[in-house]
């Protein structure tokens with residue numbers, strides 16, 4: 001008899017860590033061995049748009065990604081769905097004749113449709129935006145009354161880095177102390193207006209999928225690298241304090257030194273893993289040299305670089321002028337050719353190219 005459908009659409013950008021998360025102390029709950037800090041991209045670039053719908057006529061939970069259905073049976077999806085469902089509250093819309101009680105949610109099914117506005121195959125972080133958007137839209141649909149911190153702890157169980165995408169600007173994922181993960185969540189350090197001089201340029205070095213997933217890479221590092229444990233205990237805690245200070249003061253020099261050093265140490269940990277993991281390639285290394293050389297020729301750094309679990313460079317320019325000069329340099333040293341490794345640039349601000 002009831003023929004209604006309720007829908008919610010949300011959009012979430014991806015985030016890029018400037019102090020990296022690498023290594024879990026609990027794989028099921030996704031609890032990290034150190035805090036991390038990230039910058040969230042503008043919503044018009046690298047973001048996920050997710051629509052979730054509920055109707056009494058749906059007979060199972062289903063999900064589509066970029067128009068193609070895929071199985072929701074993965075533990076991480078199930079966990080996020082379960083956590084949100086258990087917090088659902090009743091909802092009533094008299095005009096539409098919709099009445100859902102808290103108990104009804106246990107038997108109602110959802111359909112989820114998610115789109116990335118960037119090629120999923122480009123090897124660019126997509127799980128962060130994806131799980132953050134999924135959790136946020138489901139929470140809205142099911143009338144969950146939790147703050148962003150609590151929601152971030154749920155998104156964390158989908159993909160660790162997703163917990164930081166619930167906020168714009170700068171976010172910190174606090175590793176937490178509890179074994180049940182209840183205090184492992186993200187907080188906002190500064191909103192998107194705080195430091196809006198920064199321009200982020202992503203140099204797509206290769207669109208191939210990475211060979212070692214972050215999940216297995218982290219596991220291998222935790223099991224075989226001594227450096228990762230030294231990093232988590234002795235290096236990151238101090239860097240977190242310094243990075244928070246740099247962000248607060250919009251101190252680009254410290255921000256750049258810390259971001260570059262932390263990216264390099266993360267990749268050193270990968271090299272220290274047995275067998276070693278290579279995420280960067282020759283082009284990535286050449287981009288690092290190019291940026292280092294330029295920064296050293298100036299009175300203070302113009303651009304920071306950071307690389308995640310892949311060869312693509314995330315370049316953070318101190319302002320629009322530096323970003324324009326950066327693009328000139330990239331185009332000069334790495335002219336895009338259809339058969340070349342470096343294919344294209346995703347630009348934080350399109351008008352920079354004009």
Ligand code: PMV
Nearest residue numbers: 017020021160161214308309
């Ligand atoms: O959340 P995951 O499993 O995709 O891991 C992300 C790991 C890095 O991107 C390399 C670092 C980070 O903090 O985002």
